[in-house]
Amino acid sequence: MSHADWFTVSPQNGVLFAGQSDTLIIKIVLDKLRKYPLSGRISENLVFSANDDEKRVYVTIRTVNPVLSVSDESIDMGLNLDVSSFTISNSGSGVVEWEIYGGEDWLAFEPKAGSSEGETDRITVTVDRTHLPEGDHSARLRVDAKDFGQVDITVSLEVVARPQLFVSTPSVVFNSKESEKAFRVQNFGAGILKWQVTNDANWLTIKPRSGETGKEIDIVQLVVDRGDLPPGSHTTRVQVESGVGRQTVSVTMQVPQPVLSLLADEIDFGTSLKPKNFVLQNSGEGLLYWSAELGAEWVSLIPMKGFLKEGETVKMTLSVDRSRLDARQYRTSIHISSNGGGETLFVRMAKTGWINGVIRDVKTLQPINQAIIEFQSEVKQSKSDGSFDCSYLQEGSYEINVSSPGFFSRRGMIKTGSGWGKIELFLSPVAKKTGKIRDAVRLTSPKRIAYSNRRAYVTNQADDTITVVNLDTERTVTNIPLKWDQACVPVGIAASPKRSEVYVAASAIDRIKLVDAGVNLDVREFRIGDYPSECIMGMSKLYVSLLREDRVAVVDISIPARTNRIRVGKQPGAMVVSPNGQYLYVCNYGEATVSVVSLVTEKEIKKISVFSRPDAIAVADSGSYVYVTSQFSGDLSIIGIRQQVEVNRLSITKSPVGVAAIRFPHDGREVVYVVDRDGMLSAIEMPTQAIIGNISGATSAEVLSYYPKTGKFYLIDSLQSTIVILE
Incomplete structure (x- = not known):
């Protein structure tokens, strides 16, 4: 408890158990301190009583004495002063808090409130004479520090008649086509107004730049020069200054902006040869300068550069040159640049x-x-x-x-x-039947055929004769009887290309009959060996297959007589000489081989395995292959002359009885024909091995051969006793 009134204690009483505590709040009552001396100490006892015990606590507070001090009680702004100031400070102790109020509309001050612990605060005072009438004017400001004092300050000024600056507009805007404008400078006050204009933009000309005005109006001309300025908006500030104030005029100018417009995005020529057109336009303002850049050598453009006035268009002609290009799809671009932007045109075309x-x-x-x-x-x-x-x-x-x-x-x-x-x-042409030679009297039972000097010689087994055929007229000429006291059974026949001699294998009498083709007579014969079956002319010798001896007889036709016998395979039959005259190929009917005989050494050098019972063989003039057939197997064996091996075997037809081949010098292709016993032919192209079958030839077939000098194939139809011609 306490008898002091300048502070309070809360709470005033309470109950505490052992180990507990309470917090008391002491609050100073400032209003009660006013009766005590400043700048001193005040103390009072605070008594705590509990049960039978009592304690005292001294409460002491020190007081302060703030003193408000203001530097001026009057401020005279006179005729021209617009800004002044005064200071506020605390010349005592403690803190003085102050606030300023009062004044008039033409009077402003900052700050309006504050506090001081001894430092000095400066207050700025500003006056505005603009709307004040002539004469003396004053206003009072009060600085209020509440309990620590108040001070009044008088602010006075004098207003006399003077000029007042007026500018007709705060901004001037030039559009892209305007180059000259103006604004007005006036004196809305009294006396003479002196003014001047300042600006540092080099594109703006101002006339006049200064002047004096009373009641008249001054016109300030503004002229813009766009020169080399970039398109767009350009802004500067014009300052109009006078002794009584300043005003700013914002000047904005638009430099014309040309706009490049391309009235196409892409041009597709396809495969067309004709030029195509598109249009270029200036859709903006001002003069547009443009130029084109081509993306490929195969495209051309006319014109390549130019200029366009506002709204103007130009027709562009686009052409393409495919002459040095590969065939494919092409795409390029043409870039057109200008002072009004850029555009890209894509160009497509195809070259066929x-x-x-x-x-x-x-x-x-x-x-x-x-x-x-x-x-x-x-x-x-x-x-x-x-x-x-x-x-x-x-x-x-x-x-x-x-x-x-x-x-x-x-x-x-x-x-x-x-x-x-x-x-x-x-x-490669496929031979077709073009005619036939029929003579029932002379062609009694045709078996084999040989050629010399555009004549054919045909053996007839039934009557032991040789039929002579003129291949130019395709008619029989005569029959040559073979002289012997018994049946000769002629089979193979060969004709000398250089001598007028025909050699006939008379198999039944084991001899070779010699026929003089010049006089068409059988002139002599000579023994050759056991059962001669086929014969063929070489470069200068005759070769005869001896079926029962497994040999080939060699005949020197200059004697004529047999000079050698070459051992080959079993039952030799049909033979051919290689195009270079160095080899003889012999069908060995009895052992499924073809013997290769060197005509230089007159010895067998190789046997080539083929199918069983080979009985027909052919080679084309200058050909690359030897062709072998067999009635028994129905296959065609193809032997490579260079490799001397069988390179392929084709299943062609049933019962083939004859084979013949032709080579075409232009590309080296060969066509081999295989005829079956029913007279149907199959053609095989080499080396493609393409096959064309079912070519009608004859009603039956005995042998097929080709004579290069007529370019024709001759097919012997023994049943019909005819020679079918194919070409």
Whole structure:
């Protein structure tokens, strides 16, 4: 408890148990301290009583004496002063808090409140005479520190008549087409107003830049020079200054902005050869300067540069040059740049490539009309001159398939480049029946045929005669009887290309009959060996197969007489001489082989295994293969002359009885014909091994051969006693 009134204690009483404590709050009552002396100490006892005990606590407080001090009680702004100041400080102790109020509308001050512990606070006073009438004016400010005092300050000024600056606009805007504008400078006050204009923009000309005005109006001209300024907006500030104030005019100018407009995004020529047009336009303002840059050498543009006035257009002509290009799709760009932006035009085109070709008969080299050409998905026919053309869209290697009735189909490959390709395709013709030689009196039982000086010599087994045929007239000439006192049974026959001699293998009498082709007479015979069956002329000798001796007899035709016997395989039969005259190939009927005989050494150098019972053999002039058939197997064995081995075996027809071959010098292809006993032929092209079957030949067949000098095949039909001609 306490008897002091300048503080209070809360709470005033309470109960505490052992170990507990309470917090008491002492609160100073400032109003009660006013009766005590300043700058001193005040103490009072605070008594705590509990049960029978009592404690005292002294409460002491020190008092302070703030003193408000103001530097000026009057401020005279006079005629021209607009800003002044005074200070507020605390010349006592403690803290003095102050606040300023009062004044008039034309009077402003900052700050309006604050506090001081001894430091000095400066207050700025500002006056505005603008709307004050002439005369003396004053206003009172009060600085209030509440309990620590108040001070009044008088602010006075004098207003006299003077000029007042007025500018007609705060901003001037030039559009892109305007170059001259103005604003007004006026004196809205009294007396003479002196003014001047300042600005540092080099594109703005100001006239006049200074002047004096009373009641008249001054016009300030503004002229802009866009010169080399970039398009867009340009802004500067013009200051109008006078002794009584300053005003700012913002000047904005638009420099014309041309705009490049391309009235197309892409041009696609496709495969067209014609130029195409597009339009370029200046859709903005001012003069547009433009130029074009091409992205590829194959595109050209007219014109390449120029200028366009506002709203003007120009027609552009675009062309493409495919002459040095490959065939494919192309895409490039043309960039057009200008002072009004840039645009890009994309250009597409396709170059169609062309393949020019000719189809010819490989034998005659004549063009083939209406041949079927298959190229990709396109099918067309050759023209009367054998020519054709095909288009393509991408360079590369292409396959062309050609077919024509009466010819082997041909697949050709061509590699194109620069949009062009050229090919000449040769088709191998398939022989067809063109005639026949029939003479029942003379062709009694034809068996074999040989050729010399455009004549054919045919053995007739039934009556032991030789029929002579003129191959130019395709008629029989005569029959030559073979003289002997018993049946000769002529089989093989050979004719000398240099001598007028024909040699006939008379198998029943084991002799060779010599016929003089000049007089068509049997002039002599000589013993050859056991059962001669086939004979063939070499370069200067005659070779005769001796069926029962397993040998081949060699005849020197200059004697004529047998000079050697070459051992070969079992039951030798049909023979051919290689195109170079160095080898003899012999069908060994009894052991399924073909003997290769060197005609230089006159010895067998190799046996080539084939199918069983080979009985017919052929080789083309200048050919690369030897062809062997057998009635028993129905196969065609193909022997490579260079390798001297069987390179392939084809199943052709049942019971083949004859084989003949032709080689086409132009491309080296060969066609071999195999005839069966029913007279039906199959043609095989080499080296493609393409097969065309069921070629009608005769009603039956005995032997098939080819005579290069007539370019024809001759098929002996023994049942009909005719010679069928195929070409």
